[in-house]
Amino acid sequence: MATVTQNQTRRGHGVVLDDHLPLHHRLGRVYRGGAALMGAFLIVFGILGLIDRIGFFSTSGSMVMGLGSNGALSVASFLVGGLLLAGAVIGGNTASTVNIVVGVAFLAAGFISLAVLDTRFNVFAFRLQNVLFSFVTGLLLMTFGMYGRVSGSLPHDNPYWRSRHPRT
Template identity: 90%
Template sequence: MATVTQNRTRHGRRVVLDNHLPVDHRLHRVYRGGAALMGAFLVVFGILGLIGRIGFFSTSGSMVMGLGSNGALSLVSVLVGGLLLAGAVIGGNTASTVNIVVALAFLAVGFASLAVLDTRFNLFAFHLQNVFFSFVTGLLLMTFGMYGRVSGSLPHDNPYWRSRHPHPHERPAESSAKPLKS
């Protein structure tokens, strides 16, 4: 299990998780799989856009894999996809954190693109399907990144639950009493 350390600050206690979970922990598969899946899609999308020689800041762009694209979006897609793939290779809490940060960026880009759709400020040549893709991708990456970290019913052996309940008296006691018979 991951160990938890506490650092006292003048504003109260702060919980810091170790940077790794056990090598065979099942959460690694979710973090890594989500990052690898989305990263691979973005890299392929970006490469196809770059191969198509679309204008770099063309606001009308061209369709690539059913989404509007231009050179700038293709380049950003390759970079973000590479970041997700790097997170998948590193794994652990890093993959989870990368998923969450990139998810927030996708959601923010979705809202910003919705605001500039069909204007001259549409620098990435987004169409409505790009906005939907940004929202869906953001929500999927958020799910992949937060899986096992955020929940109301985490098991008590989960390192994230333990980090929120560092004192033994806050943990539920394992009852040795026999259940009542009715």
């Protein structure tokens, strides 16, 4: 039977991915790099979309960097890019968690926008390439965030493995 740590008792049963882990572990470079790379791209995309002065909720939008965009998507991209860059600056477990959460949001946005393509509910002027971009970006961000953190075969010197097996 597995030993229940104090954090698991306090928060319920399950895997806890935060407080007790080292802040300056070498894996932090992966978390920071992924967040910075994607954040910078999204900020550039947002700025270029705002420069085009596209209608804010135009469902037709225009092309920016090969993706459909309008004012609302440009602002959202800029804000999410800023969030990712903030996570990269903070680093450590925060960057990892931000990558995971934003990655899941990108996957959800991809599915939602796929459902509303070519309808009046397409408020971000998504096109099929935007949907594919959302899926790829979501998977990349989740990979960056979970790298070395979530696996069935983490090495025994990994801080996440050690935190889950404190008496070994």
